[in-house]
Amino acid sequence: MRVRAETGLSIKKKTSILCAFSIEDTNVAIGLGKFNKKIDQTISQSLQEIKGKKGKIAIIHSHKEISSERILIAGLGKKNKLTSDVIRDVTGNITKKIHELGIKEFTIITPEKISIKNDQVVSAIVEGANLSLYDFDLYKKEKSNKKEPDLTLLTSDKNAQKIIKNSITISDAVKFTRDVANLPPNECPPAKLGEIAKQIANQNKMKCTVFSKNEIKSKRLGGVTAVGQGSKNEPRFIILEYRNGKKEQKPILLVGKAVTFDTGGISLKPGEKMDEMKFDKCGGCTVLGVMKAISELKLPINVIAIVPSVENMPSGDAFRPGDIVKLFNGKTAEILNTDAEGRLILADGLAYGIKHFQPSSVMDFATLTGACIVALGTNVAGIVSNNAKLASKVKSSSAKTSEEVWELPINDDYMDMVKSKVADIRNLGMGRAAGTITAAAFLANAVGNVPWVHFDIAGTAWIQPSTKSKSYNSHGATGFGVRLVVDYLMNQK
Structure with a gap:
């Protein structure tokens, strides 16, 4: 426009x-x-x-x-x-x-x-x-021809034209995010997502690295390897590097879950609404959209994006309940349910990014838990953080952009709920209690003391029956989080 x-x-x-x-x-x-x-x-x-x-x-x-x-x-x-x-x-x-x-x-x-x-x-x-x-x-064969x-x-605002330019760039990035998130699973396996990331990098002068299945395994990204091994569509581990800040400035790390289709694996999901599991890549799509926006805005900061991408399928090669998987950070995870797969690939992405890029802070984005929808509905995303100052800044950008978030607590009691008797941690908490928080607690094991905010966007990433109607959201993916995170990053020095 x-x-x-x-x-x-x-x-x-x-x-x-x-x-x-x-x-x-x-x-x-x-x-x-x-x-x-x-x-x-x-x-x-x-x-x-x-x-x-x-x-x-x-x-x-x-x-x-x-x-x-x-x-x-x-x-x-x-x-x-x-x-x-x-x-x-x-x-x-x-x-x-x-x-x-x-x-x-x-x-x-x-x-x-x-x-x-x-x-x-x-x-x-x-x-x-x-x-x-x-x-x-x-x-669609028939498309709207209206321009x-x-x-x-x-x-009377003298800065209006600059604001307009920035707003067009950001909202175009939201539309890009929706486009990628809306792609059907047969058109967007993990390899395709890697190609899209390379296209963004080439257009906006960023460095892009995409690990193949063998490289993922050789780098000991055990969570990504385990979840991705059941599908003929091999996993990818995508890294985008945007460096436009001072050389000595530590980067901000963004990690996005991109399960291009999630059947639940051996712990098979019910058939009803399984088609919506193409949206299980929305966390990764949000991260790609943010990277597109900040590179076009030429923000004077350093940002690293990591998008672990898999297809979670049941097969003779699929990982199983009862398996014990060794994650990138060296911790072992007992698999109790293969439909709790997102936290496995996110844990690898977080740990890898923290080790190799030593970020000042970390944000991750994932359609992670149905429990978040039970707790907060479909109009508010859940956040969990280990740093009050970072969480406060996120909430400020949330209020400004009207992409609503609500902070949930995390403490040692929740961390204890993901401890395993046969491994270091388990990929489910104890029963149905605090499902969103225990998923975040699993991730916290990969983060350590680095300032971190986890976004559970399971309810907000696409339009669902209880989603509030807004003129600027159409059917399908919403691109939730792009405007919020770009606003946050625009206010970094």
């Missing part, structure tokens, strides 16, 4: 449709100004009809009496519930309406002097517009 900033009076703007926002019960279209008696009266009537309620839209035809052909007014809802995400969501609805009408360009008056900072308002508008028209139609409309933002 092409978006540009422009200054000037709304009454003089020549555009196909001029869009303004209204807050509930204020009877004012923010920044719209006065036109003539007839138009102003029609605007007033429209405001009274929609009452500024969220989701309500009124369109007024000017009949060539003013510069704009039409005026659109969209309600934002109650003032005390106004957030940047409300603006993002309402903008998405505006954009969908414009697209539906076949309008080629439109203008939005940026609401200023409200309770939200101007830069966040501009970002929300751009993200809402750019993400709302996303549609995964790669495999995305061009958007002009009327604003």
Whole structure:
């Protein structure tokens, strides 16, 4: 989508449709100004009809009496519930309406002097517009031929064009993440994910290393080897290196689980909704999307991304319940359930990254546990951390981007729940209790004292029946976490 900033009076703007926002019960279209008696009266009537309620839209035809052909007014809802995400969501609805009408360009008056900072308002508008028209139609014979409309933002913010550019880059990275996550398992085995990572690296001057099955085994990545051995689609261990900070600056490590399809292995999942297990690669896709964004933004930092990728299949070669696997960090893991496979490959990715790159901090992302959906639903991701300062910064970026997280505790009691009687640790806790936390406790064994945040995105990575409807999220993968993590990384020095 092409978006540009422009200054000037709304009454003089020549555009196909001029869009303004209204807050509930204020009877004012923010920044719209006065036109003539007839138009102003029609605007007033429209405001009274929609009452500024969220989701309500009124369109007024000017009949060539003013510069704009039409005026659109969209309600934002109650003032005390106004957030940047409300603006993002309402903008998405505006954009969908414009697209539906076949309008080629439109203008939005940026609401200023409200309770939200101007830069966040501009970002929300751009993200809402750019993400709302996303549609995964790669495999459809008939595709939409409608071109995305061009958007002009009327604003007095001198930094608006820079904010727009960054917001387009970030939201395009979200769309890229959705594209990869939505790929079906027959089109995206681990090798394909490795190819996609190499393409990102080549386009954005990053170093990319992809270990093959034999290299994974020779480097003693026992978790990845075990989970991947049951499939004819061999595992890959992907490393992306972005180095644009000071040479002596320790990197930030991002690790993403990428199970390109998860049957559960020998501990076979029920058949119902197993098709959704193509989304078990979403953690890795989020990491790839973040790397694409930060390299295009040219952030002055160092970041290492590791994406262990496998297909978890049952076969004569598959790992079994009862097996004991030696992980990269030297600890042994008793396998109680082969459907608890993500923590095995993540543990290898975390330990390998920490040993070889000595990061200042670590974040990992995974569609890890159904228990997280039971605890938090499908609109909030769970986080577990060993560092209060790092977790606080993550929560700050979460609040800013409206990608919601909730921190769960971890202590020695939870660590004890993953101790094994026949190995160092076990890949399940004790029964159904604290399933999300015990999965994180398993990972904590690979992290040690390095500042770390674990994101369980099992509920938020794709649209599920209980997912809250938002205009900028379509069916399939959401790209959750990209905007949050990029915001966090943009604020690193």
